[in-house]
Amino acid sequence: METTYTDNIPPKTSSSTCLVDKTLYSVHAELKQYGLTLTDKMKEGLRSLATAMASMADGTLPPQVHLASLDPGLGKTTMTKHFLQHLLRSPNYQDVSVLVCVSRLGEVEKLYNELDVDPQQVAVLVGKDAVEVASLSDVAPSEARILITTQQMIKHRCRGGRFRDAMAFHYRGQPRQVLIWDEAFLPGEEIAVSHGHLGGLVSAAMSCRCEALAEAIQGLQNSLGDTQSGKLLRVPDMAELGGRQAWSALNLIAKQDSAYSEDVRSVAGAIMSFAGGRVRVRAQGQVKTMLDYRDTIPNDLAPMVVLDASGRCRHTYRLMEKHRGCLVRLKEVCKDYGNLTINLWKRGGGRHSFERDEAKEMVRSVAQAVLGRSEEEWLIIHHKDRSKPTFREELAEFLSEDVMRRVHLIHWGDHHGTNAFAHVSNVILAGTYFLPEATYESRYRMAAGFSEEDRVPLAARRALERGEAADAILQALCRGCVRGVGPDGRCKPCNAYIIASQRSGIPKLLPDLFPGCQLRSWKPLPNKLKGNVKKVIDYLDEVLWRDGDLLEFIPYKQLMQAVGIANRTNFRKTVTYKAEFQEAIAERGLEEAEAVIGGKKHKGLQWIVSAFPPDPDAETAYTPD
Structure with a gap:
């Protein structure tokens, strides 16, 4: 059963009511400048979010993750900016400090530059390699009421410990009261180690002159090969792996600045996590993989507000809500997609479908769609290039240089966050984005807090797969103008083209993902069936x-x-x-x-x-x- 914010609403104070009202007034004014007329549901959703933020400042918000799901373009980023500005100006909250966690370094810079506050009240905390972003502010994090950091920094600094002990995020020696997490939230990270990954670790162990570790990993490799898919496999404990010498070797290999590849470093860290425990084995084709996860977000990070436009469609949140009991929902706001036309080609759209398409029928069909509106701009999201020719080079075989100048290309994995193409009304998802099968099961276990003993039914795992697919499609399409909202509360007119097979479940989920959209069949190739x-x-x-x-x-x-x-x-x-x-x-x-x-x-x-x-x-x- 889903828990809504109205079931957990904290008592209001006059201070928080004033803060909420001032925030909403300025948010409504800015959105009105953009030509957006807020519907009653939009206003309710924004008020729910502002109330939760003010309750954190008051110290009355229940210690849970409070999920705000507002569709792209409905003001969640604008709300964050205005709330922070009013909080700092209010005489009632002079001792209240804020931590904002964003997903990318670019978002750190963007939020810092958009805040209309005293620069001495804002600091950034990023990795040592992000020199340019770190130079945005010379204020010590402990002295700034607003600290902007990345989600990875939270995981890195808090791993295995409590948030209140992570001094790097404190304000004048105390944990910050207001915590805002921008975009997708998961309580941990998946771990998947394949038979081939173990082989790389054997070579690394030999280079460290730790023969006992190398032999133990080879034995684990053999055991993995002999274990049936779906069964549990015991991983040797540290003594069986080689004791102190093995521990030292694994630590050396896993170090971020070590000479080993990222895969080998990751596997070394995973083995330290697995050691002495049991893991689930899954096979995909001939590849067998050990699955596990580890929590990286401390429980005392709550209360916290999570801002994720995909909150209404990702199954991971339902699992956290049902099984972990750590999440409640603020009022969701989904806009009307009546001005969105989706042209659907029911054909496999994964990377391998494109790689097997020797006749280039799929790229040719994408080009054919572009030529139908060749004078307009296009945004195409495609699979990341792994070899020559690139997707751009293949597409250019069918389109002139003049047309290609109006075509914008980004690849899956880079389809979040940017608003650079918010003016483009033609979007093609040239294929669909899938994770390795092993990752879906690990993600399910992690979101639900399941142990290795708990089984994940096939239908349940597929529900999670569909949720992750819905997240990718919503985020990708909303890089275009569909993220915008007109005066009537509808998205701006947009023509979208999606390639997705029936098996993926994507054709079924589109009407619910984009309520009111016009769904049409896209058949670029002649129907030969008879x-x-x-x-x-x-x-x-x-x-x-x-x-x-x-x-x-x-x-x-x-x-x-x-x-x-x-x-x-x-x-x-x-x-x-x-x-x-x-x-x-x-x-x-x-x-x-x-x-x-x-x-x-x-x-x-x-x-x-x-x-x-x-x-x-x-x-x-x-x-x-």
Whole structure:
């Protein structure tokens, strides 16, 4: 059961009421300058957020994570800026200090420059390598009422300890009362170590002349290979890994400034975390991986307000709310997307779909869409380039230099935060963004606070996958003009193009993700299907739409009965042997397979099991310091 803010609203004081009213007045005035007329729901959502912030300043907000989910363009950043300005000017809060945690260094600089306050009241705390950002302020963090830092600094300085003991974030020797976390929040980080990762650690251990550690890791590597997917694997404790010498070697390897690669450093840190415990094993194709997670956010960081536009769609928040009990929701605000038209091509949009497209049909189709409005600007979000030719170079084969000058390109992984393209009304998601399968399970366990003994049902994991996909799509599309809001409370007119298979679950979630949007079929390639192939694929699409989330295997017998084909030989000749059938199932993320049902072997279709290792350019499952 979801808990809303109205169930936990703290008592108001005259001071907090005055602070809330002043903040809302100036926020409404600025948003009105942008041409935005606030609806009643928008006003309620902003007041809920302002009240939570003021209650933190009063010390009356319950010690939980308070999630504010306002769609992009509805003023959560504007609210933060105005609240901080009024807080510093109020004579009733002269002893109250603030910590703002942002996701990127660029956001530190942006917020610092936008705040209209005495510069001596604002400091920044970033890593030693961020020299330019650190130079924004020469005020000591302990002497500034507002401290802006990165989320990674919180994880780094507080790991394994309490927030109140992290002196770096204190104001004049005391923990700060108001904590604001901008964008996505997770209580920890996933750890995933594959068979290949362990091999890299063996070489590193040998270079440290720690043969006992190398032998122990080789033994763990063999045990991982012998362990069935879904089973638990015991990791040797530190004594079995080689004792003090092994501990010293792992620490040396894991150091951020060590000579080893980031992957090897990460695995060394993961083994120290795993040692003596049990981990869940998962296989993706031929790749076996050990899964775990660790909490990196101290419990006493709460109360805290989290500002995440994707709060209404990410399943991770529901898990934290239900299982950890650490999260409550402020009033959500979702805008009307009646001016958004989404053209959907139901075809696999993952990285490997593009890599297998030797005929470049997908890039050609993207170019075809651009040529339909060649005089206008376009924003295209694509998979990160890993080799030549780049996506830009391939696209340029089909578009003139003049048209390419109006095309903006950013890659997945870099699709958050920037408003540089908020004027662009044509957006293409050239493929969709997926994490390694092992990461989804680890993320589920982490969000729910599950132990390695707790099982994660397939349907539950897929709900989390859909939530992460929804987050990526919402954030990506809202880099364009759809993030804006017109005087009528609707998003600004925008044409979007999305490539996503039925298997991904994305086609189903779009109407709820963008309420009021116009969803259209995008078929850039001619439909070649006819006869029995068309009948089978039409039926298959109905099944996938209705039950695709739960299906693991679809026997050919079921397809034959559905379309009235009794003879297996005829089914093979008129359906499965046809090239257009093989292309159609591949587009839907399916492949031919065999399965035992009721003691008998059946041929049919299953979801494609990737023969590729996890995408190294996807969000990593383990983030080193």
